[in-house]
Amino acid sequence: MGRARFILGIEIDYDMERKTLGISRKAYTESIIKKFGQENAKPCLTPLEPGVQLTKADEPQTEEVKAKMKSKPYRSLVGSLMYLACGTRPDISVAVAKLSRFLENPGEKPWDAGIKVVRYLLKTKDVGIVYDGLLGTQLEAYSVGRQSWRPTLGERDATDAMRCSCGVALDVPENCRSEFNRSRIHGAE
Template sequence: MLIASRQKAVIASVKAGIAEKFRTKDLGKARFILGIEIDYDMERRTSGISQKAYTESIIKKFGQENAKSCLTPLEPGVNLTKADEPQTEEDRAKMKSKPYRSLVGSLMYLACGTRPGISVAVAKLSRFLENPDQRCAIVFDGLLGTRLEAYSDADWAGNRDDRRSVSGMLLKLCGAPVVWRSTFQKTVALSSTEAEYMALSDCVKECVWMRRRLKDIGAEQVEATVIYENNQGAMALAKNVSYQARTKHIDIRYHFI
Protein backbone atom coordinates (compact mmCIF):
# COMPACT_ATOMS: atom_id res chain seq x y z
CA MET A 1 0.00 0.00 0.00
CA LEU A 2 1.27 3.46 -0.92
CA ILE A 3 0.53 6.45 1.31
CA ALA A 4 1.28 9.92 -0.06
CA SER A 5 0.78 13.38 1.38
CA ARG A 6 2.46 16.77 1.47
CA GLN A 7 2.57 16.58 5.27
CA LYS A 8 4.49 13.93 7.21
CA ALA A 9 2.03 14.25 10.09
CA VAL A 10 -0.79 13.09 7.85
CA ILE A 11 1.21 10.06 6.69
CA ALA A 12 2.04 9.16 10.29
CA SER A 13 -1.61 9.49 11.28
CA VAL A 14 -2.78 7.20 8.47
CA LYS A 15 -0.12 4.62 9.32
CA ALA A 16 -1.13 4.66 12.98
CA GLY A 17 -4.80 4.24 12.10
CA ILE A 18 -4.10 1.22 9.90
CA ALA A 19 -1.74 -0.32 12.46
CA GLU A 20 -4.50 -0.23 15.08
CA LYS A 21 -6.58 -2.71 13.10
CA PHE A 22 -4.08 -4.64 11.00
CA ARG A 23 -0.62 -6.12 11.36
CA THR A 24 1.64 -3.95 9.22
CA LYS A 25 5.28 -3.53 8.25
CA ASP A 26 6.67 -0.12 7.34
CA LEU A 27 8.93 -0.51 4.29
CA GLY A 28 9.97 3.14 4.28
CA LYS A 29 10.02 5.39 1.23
CA ALA A 30 8.51 3.68 -1.81
CA ARG A 31 11.05 2.76 -4.48
CA PHE A 32 9.45 -0.05 -6.45
CA ILE A 33 5.89 -1.40 -6.69
CA LEU A 34 4.13 -3.67 -9.20
CA GLY A 35 6.96 -3.34 -11.71
CA ILE A 36 6.97 0.47 -11.47
CA GLU A 37 10.06 2.31 -10.26
CA ILE A 38 9.67 5.53 -8.28
CA ASP A 39 12.44 8.14 -8.42
CA TYR A 40 12.82 11.24 -6.26
CA ASP A 41 14.68 14.50 -6.85
CA MET A 42 14.75 16.26 -3.49
CA GLU A 43 16.51 19.36 -4.87
CA ARG A 44 13.84 19.98 -7.48
CA ARG A 45 11.09 18.63 -5.20
CA THR A 46 9.84 16.29 -7.90
CA SER A 47 9.20 12.57 -8.30
CA GLY A 48 8.75 10.38 -11.34
CA ILE A 49 7.82 6.85 -12.31
CA SER A 50 9.23 4.49 -14.92
CA GLN A 51 9.18 0.82 -15.89
CA LYS A 52 12.72 0.43 -17.20
CA ALA A 53 13.36 -2.92 -15.49
CA TYR A 54 9.98 -4.27 -16.61
CA THR A 55 10.60 -3.10 -20.18
CA GLU A 56 14.02 -4.74 -20.27
CA SER A 57 12.50 -7.98 -18.99
CA ILE A 58 9.96 -7.92 -21.85
CA ILE A 59 12.69 -7.34 -24.42
CA LYS A 60 14.72 -10.23 -23.01
CA LYS A 61 11.71 -12.54 -22.63
CA PHE A 62 10.72 -12.20 -26.28
CA GLY A 63 14.25 -12.21 -27.68
CA GLN A 64 14.33 -8.61 -28.91
CA GLU A 65 17.73 -7.64 -27.48
CA ASN A 66 19.16 -6.98 -30.95
CA ALA A 67 16.04 -5.36 -32.42
CA LYS A 68 16.54 -1.90 -33.92
CA SER A 69 14.58 0.98 -32.41
CA CYS A 70 12.62 3.61 -34.35
CA LEU A 71 11.06 7.00 -33.67
CA THR A 72 7.47 5.72 -33.36
CA PRO A 73 6.03 2.43 -32.03
CA LEU A 74 3.94 2.02 -35.20
CA GLU A 75 4.78 3.44 -38.61
CA PRO A 76 2.36 6.16 -39.81
CA GLY A 77 -0.22 4.92 -42.27
CA VAL A 78 -0.07 1.28 -41.18
CA ASN A 79 -3.57 -0.21 -41.32
CA LEU A 80 -4.03 -3.78 -40.14
CA THR A 81 -7.24 -5.48 -41.32
CA LYS A 82 -8.76 -8.95 -41.25
CA ALA A 83 -7.51 -9.38 -44.80
CA ASP A 84 -3.99 -9.50 -43.35
CA GLU A 85 -4.79 -12.52 -41.17
CA PRO A 86 -3.28 -15.91 -42.10
CA GLN A 87 -5.42 -17.57 -44.77
CA THR A 88 -3.91 -21.07 -44.80
CA GLU A 89 -3.67 -23.70 -42.07
CA GLU A 90 0.10 -23.72 -42.45
CA ASP A 91 0.34 -20.00 -41.75
CA ARG A 92 -2.07 -20.25 -38.81
CA ALA A 93 -0.07 -23.09 -37.27
CA LYS A 94 3.13 -21.09 -37.70
CA MET A 95 1.70 -18.07 -35.87
CA LYS A 96 0.19 -20.18 -33.08
CA SER A 97 3.69 -21.19 -32.06
CA LYS A 98 4.52 -17.55 -31.34
CA PRO A 99 3.69 -15.99 -27.90
CA TYR A 100 1.63 -13.21 -29.48
CA ARG A 101 -1.01 -12.99 -26.72
CA SER A 102 1.60 -12.87 -23.99
CA LEU A 103 3.52 -10.13 -25.79
CA VAL A 104 0.46 -7.92 -26.35
CA GLY A 105 -0.60 -8.41 -22.72
CA SER A 106 2.84 -7.39 -21.49
CA LEU A 107 2.82 -4.26 -23.65
CA MET A 108 -0.72 -3.42 -22.53
CA TYR A 109 0.42 -3.34 -18.90
CA LEU A 110 3.28 -1.06 -19.94
CA ALA A 111 0.89 1.26 -21.83
CA CYS A 112 -1.46 1.48 -18.84
CA GLY A 113 1.41 2.12 -16.45
CA THR A 114 3.91 4.64 -17.76
CA ARG A 115 3.97 4.56 -21.57
CA PRO A 116 0.77 6.08 -23.01
CA GLY A 117 2.66 6.69 -26.26
CA ILE A 118 2.28 3.04 -27.29
CA SER A 119 -1.45 2.78 -26.44
CA VAL A 120 -2.68 3.16 -30.03
CA ALA A 121 -0.20 0.60 -31.38
CA VAL A 122 -1.10 -1.91 -28.66
CA ALA A 123 -4.83 -1.36 -29.24
CA LYS A 124 -4.41 -2.14 -32.94
CA LEU A 125 -2.38 -5.26 -32.26
CA SER A 126 -4.86 -6.53 -29.65
CA ARG A 127 -7.54 -6.81 -32.36
CA PHE A 128 -5.71 -9.81 -33.83
CA LEU A 129 -5.24 -11.99 -30.74
CA GLU A 130 -7.21 -14.87 -32.27
CA ASN A 131 -5.48 -14.94 -35.63
CA PRO A 132 -2.34 -12.75 -35.81
CA ASP A 133 -0.20 -12.35 -38.91
CA GLN A 134 3.47 -11.59 -39.52
CA ARG A 135 2.54 -7.95 -40.17
CA CYS A 136 1.52 -7.69 -36.52
CA ALA A 137 5.15 -7.21 -35.51
CA ILE A 138 6.12 -5.19 -32.49
CA VAL A 139 8.80 -2.53 -32.78
CA PHE A 140 10.45 -1.60 -29.49
CA ASP A 141 11.11 2.14 -29.61
CA GLY A 142 12.84 3.38 -26.53
CA LEU A 143 10.76 1.04 -24.44
CA LEU A 144 14.27 0.79 -23.03
CA GLY A 145 1.00 23.13 -10.36
CA THR A 146 -2.02 21.03 -10.33
CA ARG A 147 -3.45 22.38 -13.54
CA LEU A 148 -5.49 19.87 -15.47
CA GLU A 149 -5.35 19.93 -19.27
CA ALA A 150 -6.69 17.50 -21.83
CA TYR A 151 -6.14 16.44 -25.43
CA SER A 152 -8.74 14.89 -27.71
CA ASP A 153 -8.35 13.33 -31.16
CA ALA A 154 -9.95 10.78 -33.46
CA ASP A 155 -8.87 8.59 -36.36
CA TRP A 156 -11.84 8.84 -38.72
CA ALA A 157 -12.84 5.48 -40.26
CA GLY A 158 -9.51 4.05 -39.16
CA ASN A 159 -10.79 0.46 -39.03
CA ARG A 160 -10.84 -0.76 -42.63
CA ASP A 161 -13.10 -3.71 -41.73
CA ASP A 162 -16.15 -1.92 -40.30
CA ARG A 163 -15.11 1.75 -40.86
CA ARG A 164 -15.47 2.65 -37.20
CA SER A 165 -13.32 5.49 -35.91
CA VAL A 166 -10.94 5.45 -32.95
CA SER A 167 -11.27 7.98 -30.12
CA GLY A 168 -8.17 9.04 -28.24
CA MET A 169 -7.80 11.18 -25.14
CA LEU A 170 -5.06 12.26 -22.76
CA LEU A 171 -5.41 14.12 -19.45
CA LYS A 172 -2.33 15.75 -17.94
CA LEU A 173 -1.81 17.07 -14.43
CA CYS A 174 1.25 19.20 -13.68
CA GLY A 175 2.51 18.30 -17.14
CA ALA A 176 2.36 14.55 -16.47
CA PRO A 177 -0.18 12.17 -18.09
CA VAL A 178 -2.67 10.77 -15.55
CA VAL A 179 -5.45 9.38 -17.77
CA TRP A 180 -5.23 8.12 -21.34
CA ARG A 181 -7.45 5.99 -23.52
CA SER A 182 -7.76 4.77 -27.10
CA THR A 183 -11.07 3.05 -27.95
CA PHE A 184 -13.29 2.26 -30.92
CA GLN A 185 -16.37 4.43 -31.28
CA LYS A 186 -19.68 2.57 -30.97
CA THR A 187 -21.14 3.95 -34.20
CA VAL A 188 -19.79 4.76 -37.67
CA ALA A 189 -19.10 8.48 -38.06
CA LEU A 190 -20.20 10.03 -41.36
CA SER A 191 -17.54 12.74 -41.28
CA SER A 192 -14.30 13.65 -39.56
CA THR A 193 -16.20 16.37 -37.69
CA GLU A 194 -18.60 13.81 -36.24
CA ALA A 195 -15.76 11.46 -35.25
CA GLU A 196 -13.83 14.28 -33.55
CA TYR A 197 -17.00 15.55 -31.86
CA MET A 198 -17.76 12.11 -30.40
CA ALA A 199 -14.19 11.83 -29.12
CA LEU A 200 -14.38 15.33 -27.67
CA SER A 201 -17.59 14.46 -25.81
CA ASP A 202 -15.94 11.46 -24.15
CA CYS A 203 -12.94 13.61 -23.22
CA VAL A 204 -15.19 16.22 -21.59
CA LYS A 205 -16.90 13.56 -19.48
CA GLU A 206 -13.52 12.30 -18.32
CA CYS A 207 -12.50 15.85 -17.40
CA VAL A 208 -15.67 16.35 -15.33
CA TRP A 209 -14.91 13.15 -13.41
CA MET A 210 -11.28 14.12 -12.86
CA ARG A 211 -12.21 17.63 -11.66
CA ARG A 212 -14.50 16.08 -9.04
CA ARG A 213 -11.77 13.73 -7.88
CA LEU A 214 -9.32 16.61 -7.57
CA LYS A 215 -11.86 18.60 -5.56
CA ASP A 216 -12.28 15.66 -3.18
CA ILE A 217 -8.55 15.64 -2.40
CA GLY A 218 -8.27 19.40 -1.96
CA ALA A 219 -6.96 20.31 -5.42
CA GLU A 220 -10.09 21.93 -6.82
CA GLN A 221 -9.77 23.35 -10.34
CA VAL A 222 -10.99 26.94 -10.15
CA GLU A 223 -10.43 27.79 -13.80
CA ALA A 224 -11.96 25.96 -16.75
CA THR A 225 -10.03 22.95 -18.02
CA VAL A 226 -8.41 23.54 -21.41
CA ILE A 227 -9.06 20.76 -23.95
CA TYR A 228 -6.86 20.78 -27.04
CA GLU A 229 -8.70 19.79 -30.23
CA ASN A 230 -7.50 20.12 -33.84
CA ASN A 231 -10.76 19.85 -35.80
CA GLN A 232 -12.38 23.20 -36.61
CA GLY A 233 -15.75 21.62 -37.39
CA ALA A 234 -15.92 19.84 -34.03
CA MET A 235 -14.94 23.01 -32.18
CA ALA A 236 -17.59 25.04 -34.01
CA LEU A 237 -20.22 22.41 -33.27
CA ALA A 238 -19.27 22.36 -29.58
CA LYS A 239 -19.76 26.13 -29.38
CA ASN A 240 -23.03 26.15 -31.33
CA VAL A 241 -25.28 23.07 -31.11
CA SER A 242 -28.14 24.67 -33.04
CA TYR A 243 -29.78 22.81 -35.92
CA GLN A 244 -27.45 21.96 -38.79
CA ALA A 245 -28.41 19.77 -41.73
CA ARG A 246 -25.12 17.85 -41.73
CA THR A 247 -25.06 17.10 -38.00
CA LYS A 248 -28.72 16.66 -37.06
CA HIS A 249 -28.32 12.86 -36.94
CA ILE A 250 -25.71 12.92 -34.16
CA ASP A 251 -27.02 11.19 -31.03
CA ILE A 252 -28.11 13.52 -28.23
CA ARG A 253 -25.68 11.89 -25.78
CA TYR A 254 -22.74 13.42 -27.63
CA HIS A 255 -24.16 16.92 -27.16
CA PHE A 256 -23.13 16.56 -23.52
CA ILE A 257 -20.46 19.16 -24.32
Template sequence: MEGRTLRISQEADTESIIKKFRQESAKPCFTPLEVGIHLTKAYQPQIEYDKAKMSSKPYCSLVGSLMYLTCGTRPDISIAVTQLSRFLENPGQKPWDACIRVVRHLLRTNDVGITYDGRQGTELVVYLDADWAGNRDDRCSVSGLMLMMCGVAFDFPEDRRIEFY
Protein backbone atom coordinates in the same frame (compact mmCIF):
# COMPACT_ATOMS: atom_id res chain seq x y z
CA MET B 1 11.30 12.63 -4.95
CA GLU B 2 13.23 15.77 -5.74
CA GLY B 3 11.81 19.29 -5.69
CA ARG B 4 8.19 18.10 -5.62
CA THR B 5 8.70 15.77 -8.59
CA LEU B 6 8.31 12.02 -8.73
CA ARG B 7 9.67 9.92 -11.61
CA ILE B 8 8.35 6.42 -12.26
CA SER B 9 9.68 4.05 -14.92
CA GLN B 10 9.53 0.37 -15.72
CA GLU B 11 13.07 -0.10 -17.01
CA ALA B 12 13.43 -3.58 -15.50
CA ASP B 13 10.11 -4.71 -16.97
CA THR B 14 11.02 -3.22 -20.34
CA GLU B 15 14.41 -4.97 -20.29
CA SER B 16 12.69 -8.24 -19.40
CA ILE B 17 10.34 -7.95 -22.39
CA ILE B 18 13.23 -7.15 -24.73
CA LYS B 19 15.10 -10.25 -23.52
CA LYS B 20 12.05 -12.54 -23.45
CA PHE B 21 11.35 -11.82 -27.10
CA ARG B 22 15.06 -11.95 -28.06
CA GLN B 23 15.42 -8.42 -29.36
CA GLU B 24 18.56 -7.37 -27.42
CA SER B 25 20.68 -7.07 -30.55
CA ALA B 26 17.93 -5.89 -32.90
CA LYS B 27 18.04 -2.51 -34.60
CA PRO B 28 16.12 0.04 -32.46
CA CYS B 29 13.15 1.87 -34.03
CA PHE B 30 12.20 5.51 -33.63
CA THR B 31 8.44 4.89 -33.72
CA PRO B 32 6.33 2.09 -32.21
CA LEU B 33 4.48 1.47 -35.49
CA GLU B 34 5.66 1.77 -39.05
CA VAL B 35 4.62 5.14 -40.47
CA GLY B 36 1.55 4.80 -42.68
CA ILE B 37 0.75 1.22 -41.68
CA HIS B 38 -2.93 0.25 -41.48
CA LEU B 39 -3.43 -3.06 -39.71
CA THR B 40 -6.65 -4.61 -41.03
CA LYS B 41 -8.38 -7.99 -40.98
CA ALA B 42 -6.71 -8.67 -44.32
CA TYR B 43 -3.56 -9.50 -42.31
CA GLN B 44 -5.28 -12.33 -40.43
CA PRO B 45 -4.40 -15.80 -41.72
CA GLN B 46 -7.20 -17.50 -43.65
CA ILE B 47 -5.77 -20.96 -44.32
CA GLU B 48 -4.98 -23.56 -41.67
CA TYR B 49 -1.28 -23.77 -42.57
CA ASP B 50 -0.79 -20.05 -41.85
CA LYS B 51 -2.87 -20.27 -38.65
CA ALA B 52 -0.76 -23.20 -37.43
CA LYS B 53 2.45 -21.34 -38.24
CA MET B 54 1.28 -18.33 -36.20
CA SER B 55 0.10 -20.47 -33.27
CA SER B 56 3.74 -21.13 -32.38
CA LYS B 57 4.37 -17.41 -31.84
CA PRO B 58 3.62 -15.96 -28.36
CA TYR B 59 1.49 -13.13 -29.76
CA CYS B 60 -0.92 -12.89 -26.82
CA SER B 61 1.94 -12.94 -24.33
CA LEU B 62 3.74 -10.12 -26.13
CA VAL B 63 0.63 -7.94 -26.47
CA GLY B 64 -0.18 -8.55 -22.79
CA SER B 65 3.35 -7.56 -21.79
CA LEU B 66 3.13 -4.38 -23.84
CA MET B 67 -0.29 -3.62 -22.36
CA TYR B 68 1.23 -3.90 -18.88
CA LEU B 69 3.79 -1.24 -19.79
CA THR B 70 1.09 0.94 -21.35
CA CYS B 71 -1.04 0.89 -18.20
CA GLY B 72 1.95 1.71 -16.01
CA THR B 73 4.33 4.24 -17.46
CA ARG B 74 4.23 4.05 -21.26
CA PRO B 75 1.20 5.86 -22.70
CA ASP B 76 3.39 6.58 -25.75
CA ILE B 77 2.85 3.02 -27.04
CA SER B 78 -0.88 2.83 -26.23
CA ILE B 79 -2.16 3.43 -29.77
CA ALA B 80 0.10 0.72 -31.16
CA VAL B 81 -0.89 -1.74 -28.42
CA THR B 82 -4.59 -0.99 -28.94
CA GLN B 83 -4.29 -1.70 -32.66
CA LEU B 84 -2.31 -4.89 -32.06
CA SER B 85 -4.81 -6.15 -29.49
CA ARG B 86 -7.43 -6.40 -32.24
CA PHE B 87 -5.56 -9.46 -33.54
CA LEU B 88 -5.40 -11.48 -30.32
CA GLU B 89 -7.81 -14.12 -31.59
CA ASN B 90 -6.23 -14.63 -35.01
CA PRO B 91 -2.84 -12.90 -35.39
CA GLY B 92 -1.02 -12.88 -38.69
CA GLN B 93 2.60 -12.32 -39.65
CA LYS B 94 2.18 -8.57 -40.26
CA PRO B 95 0.68 -7.91 -36.78
CA TRP B 96 3.44 -10.09 -35.26
CA ASP B 97 6.08 -8.05 -37.07
CA ALA B 98 4.39 -4.87 -35.80
CA CYS B 99 4.55 -6.23 -32.23
CA ILE B 100 8.25 -6.92 -32.59
CA ARG B 101 8.69 -3.38 -33.91
CA VAL B 102 7.16 -2.03 -30.68
CA VAL B 103 9.74 -4.06 -28.74
CA ARG B 104 12.48 -2.63 -30.96
CA HIS B 105 11.11 0.84 -30.15
CA LEU B 106 11.46 -0.05 -26.46
CA LEU B 107 15.16 -0.73 -27.10
CA ARG B 108 15.60 2.94 -27.97
CA THR B 109 13.34 4.22 -25.19
CA ASN B 110 13.72 1.72 -22.32
CA ASP B 111 14.54 4.49 -19.85
CA VAL B 112 11.37 6.48 -20.62
CA GLY B 113 9.03 6.97 -17.70
CA ILE B 114 6.62 9.50 -16.34
CA THR B 115 7.42 12.41 -14.06
CA TYR B 116 4.79 13.88 -11.80
CA ASP B 117 5.58 17.52 -11.15
CA GLY B 118 3.84 18.92 -8.09
CA ARG B 119 4.90 22.42 -9.06
CA GLN B 120 2.51 22.34 -12.03
CA GLY B 121 -0.51 22.28 -9.75
CA THR B 122 -3.44 19.93 -9.72
CA GLU B 123 -5.44 21.46 -12.54
CA LEU B 124 -7.13 18.76 -14.62
CA VAL B 125 -6.36 19.11 -18.34
CA VAL B 126 -8.37 17.14 -20.90
CA TYR B 127 -7.49 16.53 -24.55
CA LEU B 128 -9.91 14.89 -26.97
CA ASP B 129 -9.47 13.82 -30.57
CA ALA B 130 -11.32 11.65 -33.05
CA ASP B 131 -11.04 10.44 -36.58
CA TRP B 132 -13.83 9.91 -39.04
CA ALA B 133 -14.36 6.25 -39.98
CA GLY B 134 -10.69 5.58 -39.30
CA ASN B 135 -11.01 1.83 -38.75
CA ARG B 136 -10.64 0.43 -42.25
CA ASP B 137 -12.35 -2.87 -41.40
CA ASP B 138 -15.70 -1.58 -40.17
CA ARG B 139 -15.39 2.18 -40.85
CA CYS B 140 -15.98 2.95 -37.16
CA SER B 141 -14.73 6.24 -35.88
CA VAL B 142 -12.14 6.08 -33.14
CA SER B 143 -11.99 8.72 -30.44
CA GLY B 144 -9.33 9.22 -27.84
CA LEU B 145 -9.30 11.10 -24.58
CA MET B 146 -6.32 12.01 -22.43
CA LEU B 147 -6.58 13.26 -18.86
CA MET B 148 -3.56 15.04 -17.42
CA MET B 149 -2.65 16.32 -13.99
CA CYS B 150 0.73 17.48 -12.61
CA GLY B 151 2.06 17.39 -16.17
CA VAL B 152 1.38 13.66 -16.71
CA ALA B 153 -1.27 11.70 -18.59
CA PHE B 154 -2.98 9.42 -16.12
CA ASP B 155 -5.84 8.07 -18.21
CA PHE B 156 -6.13 7.69 -21.97
CA PRO B 157 -9.13 5.57 -22.96
CA GLU B 158 -9.98 4.92 -26.60
CA ASP B 159 -13.44 4.25 -27.96
CA ARG B 160 -14.76 2.88 -31.25
CA ARG B 161 -18.20 4.10 -32.20
CA ILE B 162 -20.83 3.61 -34.82
CA GLU B 163 -23.18 6.56 -34.79
CA PHE B 164 -25.86 7.49 -37.24
CA TYR B 165 -26.92 11.10 -37.69
Protein backbone atom coordinates in the same frame (compact mmCIF):
# COMPACT_ATOMS: atom_id res chain seq x y z
CA MET C 1 11.67 3.34 6.56
CA GLY C 2 12.02 6.23 4.15
CA ARG C 3 10.38 6.88 0.83
CA ALA C 4 9.35 4.00 -1.39
CA ARG C 5 11.67 3.44 -4.35
CA PHE C 6 10.01 0.40 -5.92
CA ILE C 7 6.34 -0.64 -5.69
CA LEU C 8 4.70 -3.44 -7.71
CA GLY C 9 7.42 -3.29 -10.34
CA ILE C 10 7.22 0.48 -10.69
CA GLU C 11 10.42 2.38 -10.00
CA ILE C 12 9.81 5.68 -8.20
CA ASP C 13 12.24 8.57 -8.47
CA TYR C 14 11.84 11.62 -6.24
CA ASP C 15 13.62 14.90 -6.85
CA MET C 16 12.76 17.18 -3.95
CA GLU C 17 14.90 20.00 -5.28
CA ARG C 18 13.01 20.18 -8.59
CA LYS C 19 9.75 19.02 -6.96
CA THR C 20 9.23 16.12 -9.35
CA LEU C 21 8.19 12.51 -9.01
CA GLY C 22 8.99 10.06 -11.80
CA ILE C 23 7.65 6.57 -12.35
CA SER C 24 8.97 3.98 -14.78
CA ARG C 25 9.24 0.25 -15.37
CA LYS C 26 12.73 -0.03 -16.80
CA ALA C 27 13.33 -3.52 -15.38
CA TYR C 28 10.01 -4.80 -16.76
CA THR C 29 10.70 -3.15 -20.11
CA GLU C 30 14.08 -4.89 -20.27
CA SER C 31 12.41 -8.21 -19.43
CA ILE C 32 10.00 -7.77 -22.38
CA ILE C 33 12.91 -6.99 -24.70
CA LYS C 34 14.71 -10.13 -23.54
CA LYS C 35 11.58 -12.35 -23.55
CA PHE C 36 10.99 -11.61 -27.24
CA GLY C 37 14.67 -11.84 -28.22
CA GLN C 38 15.18 -8.23 -29.24
CA GLU C 39 18.26 -7.37 -27.13
CA ASN C 40 20.48 -7.02 -30.21
CA ALA C 41 17.83 -5.75 -32.63
CA LYS C 42 17.93 -2.37 -34.31
CA PRO C 43 15.97 0.11 -32.14
CA CYS C 44 12.99 1.95 -33.67
CA LEU C 45 12.06 5.60 -33.25
CA THR C 46 8.28 5.04 -33.25
CA PRO C 47 6.07 2.26 -31.87
CA LEU C 48 4.30 1.82 -35.23
CA GLU C 49 5.08 2.98 -38.73
CA PRO C 50 3.13 6.17 -39.49
CA GLY C 51 -0.08 5.32 -41.33
CA VAL C 52 0.19 1.57 -40.72
CA GLN C 53 -3.16 -0.14 -41.27
CA LEU C 54 -3.81 -3.45 -39.55
CA THR C 55 -7.02 -4.91 -40.97
CA LYS C 56 -8.96 -8.14 -41.16
CA ALA C 57 -6.97 -8.90 -44.31
CA ASP C 58 -3.90 -9.27 -42.04
CA GLU C 59 -5.36 -12.36 -40.38
CA PRO C 60 -3.89 -15.66 -41.63
CA GLN C 61 -5.43 -16.70 -44.95
CA THR C 62 -3.94 -20.20 -45.25
CA GLU C 63 -3.68 -23.16 -42.90
CA GLU C 64 0.11 -23.02 -43.25
CA VAL C 65 0.26 -19.44 -41.94
CA LYS C 66 -2.25 -20.25 -39.17
CA ALA C 67 -0.05 -23.15 -38.02
CA LYS C 68 3.05 -20.95 -38.12
CA MET C 69 1.34 -18.24 -36.07
CA LYS C 70 0.17 -20.73 -33.42
CA SER C 71 3.82 -21.17 -32.43
CA LYS C 72 4.23 -17.42 -31.83
CA PRO C 73 3.40 -16.09 -28.33
CA TYR C 74 1.23 -13.27 -29.72
CA ARG C 75 -1.11 -13.05 -26.71
CA SER C 76 1.85 -12.91 -24.37
CA LEU C 77 3.40 -10.13 -26.46
CA VAL C 78 0.23 -8.02 -26.47
CA GLY C 79 -0.46 -8.70 -22.78
CA SER C 80 3.08 -7.68 -21.80
CA LEU C 81 2.82 -4.47 -23.81
CA MET C 82 -0.65 -3.73 -22.42
CA TYR C 83 0.56 -4.09 -18.83
CA LEU C 84 3.39 -1.70 -19.57
CA ALA C 85 1.14 0.81 -21.37
CA CYS C 86 -1.43 0.92 -18.57
CA GLY C 87 0.91 2.04 -15.84
CA THR C 88 3.87 3.96 -17.14
CA ARG C 89 4.03 3.95 -20.95
CA PRO C 90 0.98 5.64 -22.49
CA ASP C 91 3.11 6.33 -25.59
CA ILE C 92 2.54 2.75 -26.77
CA SER C 93 -1.22 2.64 -26.04
CA VAL C 94 -2.41 3.23 -29.61
CA ALA C 95 -0.11 0.51 -30.92
CA VAL C 96 -1.30 -1.92 -28.23
CA ALA C 97 -4.94 -1.14 -29.03
CA LYS C 98 -4.34 -1.93 -32.71
CA LEU C 99 -2.51 -5.16 -31.87
CA SER C 100 -5.30 -6.22 -29.49
CA ARG C 101 -7.71 -6.55 -32.41
CA PHE C 102 -5.86 -9.71 -33.49
CA LEU C 103 -5.74 -11.70 -30.24
CA GLU C 104 -7.99 -14.45 -31.62
CA ASN C 105 -6.38 -14.82 -35.02
CA PRO C 106 -3.03 -13.02 -35.35
CA GLY C 107 -1.22 -12.88 -38.65
CA GLU C 108 2.38 -12.16 -39.55
CA LYS C 109 1.84 -8.41 -40.07
CA PRO C 110 0.39 -7.85 -36.55
CA TRP C 111 3.19 -10.02 -35.10
CA ASP C 112 5.83 -7.95 -36.89
CA ALA C 113 4.11 -4.75 -35.72
CA GLY C 114 4.21 -6.04 -32.13
CA ILE C 115 7.91 -6.83 -32.40
CA LYS C 116 8.44 -3.31 -33.74
CA VAL C 117 6.87 -1.95 -30.53
CA VAL C 118 9.39 -4.03 -28.56
CA ARG C 119 12.21 -2.57 -30.68
CA TYR C 120 10.83 0.90 -29.88
CA LEU C 121 11.06 -0.01 -26.18
CA LEU C 122 14.70 -0.92 -26.77
CA LYS C 123 15.30 2.71 -27.78
CA THR C 124 13.11 4.20 -25.01
CA LYS C 125 13.48 1.84 -22.05
CA ASP C 126 14.38 4.73 -19.73
CA VAL C 127 11.15 6.62 -20.54
CA GLY C 128 8.50 7.01 -17.87
CA ILE C 129 6.11 9.62 -16.50
CA VAL C 130 7.30 12.67 -14.56
CA TYR C 131 4.88 14.57 -12.33
CA ASP C 132 5.91 18.16 -11.72
CA GLY C 133 4.86 19.58 -8.36
CA LEU C 134 5.28 23.12 -9.64
CA LEU C 135 2.42 22.62 -12.11
CA GLY C 136 -0.08 22.06 -9.31
CA THR C 137 -3.03 19.70 -9.35
CA GLN C 138 -4.91 21.06 -12.33
CA LEU C 139 -6.27 18.26 -14.50
CA GLU C 140 -6.38 18.89 -18.25
CA ALA C 141 -7.71 16.58 -20.93
CA TYR C 142 -7.67 16.92 -24.70
CA SER C 143 -9.45 14.53 -27.02
CA VAL C 144 -10.19 14.17 -30.70
CA GLY C 145 -12.20 11.45 -32.39
CA ARG C 146 -13.14 10.40 -35.89
CA GLN C 147 -15.19 7.50 -37.14
CA SER C 148 -15.62 6.39 -40.70
CA TRP C 149 -16.77 3.41 -42.69
CA ARG C 150 -14.15 2.05 -45.06
CA PRO C 151 -16.06 -0.10 -47.55
CA THR C 152 -12.88 -1.19 -49.31
CA LEU C 153 -11.69 -2.84 -46.10
CA GLY C 154 -15.17 -3.89 -44.95
CA GLU C 155 -14.88 -2.46 -41.47
CA ARG C 156 -15.44 0.60 -39.36
CA ASP C 157 -12.47 2.73 -38.52
CA ALA C 158 -12.44 4.66 -35.28
CA THR C 159 -9.49 6.89 -34.59
CA ASP C 160 -9.32 8.53 -31.21
CA ALA C 161 -6.63 10.49 -29.48
CA MET C 162 -6.60 11.64 -25.90
CA ARG C 163 -4.02 13.36 -23.79
CA CYS C 164 -4.48 13.90 -20.07
CA SER C 165 -2.39 15.85 -17.64
CA CYS C 166 -2.35 16.19 -13.88
CA GLY C 167 0.83 17.86 -12.76
CA VAL C 168 2.52 16.71 -15.97
CA ALA C 169 3.64 19.09 -18.67
CA LEU C 170 1.17 18.82 -21.55
CA ASP C 171 1.98 20.39 -24.87
CA VAL C 172 -0.70 20.59 -27.53
CA PRO C 173 0.52 22.41 -30.64
CA GLU C 174 -1.40 25.62 -31.37
CA ASN C 175 -2.48 24.39 -34.81
CA CYS C 176 -4.10 21.31 -33.23
CA ARG C 177 -6.06 23.10 -30.54
CA SER C 178 -9.06 23.76 -32.77
CA GLU C 179 -9.42 20.00 -33.36
CA PHE C 180 -9.35 19.16 -29.69
CA ASN C 181 -12.29 19.19 -27.34
CA ARG C 182 -10.75 20.63 -24.21
CA SER C 183 -11.99 20.17 -20.69
CA ARG C 184 -10.43 21.31 -17.45
CA ILE C 185 -11.07 20.33 -13.90
CA HIS C 186 -9.42 22.64 -11.40
CA GLY C 187 -8.25 21.40 -8.02
CA ALA C 188 -8.48 17.71 -8.91
CA GLU C 189 -6.22 15.47 -6.92
